[in-house]
Amino acid sequence: QVELAESGGAVLQPGGSLRLSCAVSRFALDNYAIAWFRQAPEKQREGIICIEGNLWTRYLWETEKGRFTISRDDRAKTVYLQMNNLKPEDTAVYHCATQNECGDDQPFLSWGQGTQVTVSS
Numbered sequence: 001q002v003e004l005a006e007s008g009g010a011v012l013q014p015g016g017s018l019r020l021s022c023a024v025s026r027f028a029l030d031n032y033a034i035a036w037f038r039q040a041p042e043k044q045r046e047g048i049i050c051i052e053g054n055l056w057t058r059y060l061w062e063t064e065k066g067r068f069t070i071s072r073d074d075r076a077k078t079v080y081l082q083m084n085n086l087k088p089e090d091t092a093v094y095h096c097a098t099q100n101e102c103g104d105d106q107p108f109l110s111w112g113q114g115t116q117v118t119v120s121s
Contacts, residue, residue: 002032005023006094006114007020009094014088015086016119018083019081020117022112023077029077033052034079034096035048035050035102035108036050036096037111038117039095040093047060047108049070050099051079060102068084088120091117091118092117
């Protein structure tokens with residue numbers, strides 16, 4: 001009953017902005033925190049940010065604080081990742097995932113197939 005599907009990835013220039021969407025099942029929204037992480041070739045998985053049902057958010061990677069913002073629309077069953085001032089090093093496949101609660105020490109329990117974001121000039 002846990003289902004997540006990312007969309008909105010694109011190719012864009014440095015300094016640009018992009019909003020990713022994650023379609024989330026009703027069950028996942030009701031029972032889990034939803035997080036975003038990214039995966040680039042030859043790099044470790046990087047947790048970015050997480051949101052809980054009470055709308056409390058937590059940055060999983062403090063380096064990104066201020067550039068990335070998470071929000072959720074439970075009626076639309078969608079969680080968003082707003083990314084601003086994008087840099088080439090942000091290039092990666094972006095995934096949304098479930099956690100029991102937001103935290104950089106919490107495992108990602110399930111995740112979608114991801115959406116590619118490429119930042120280059």
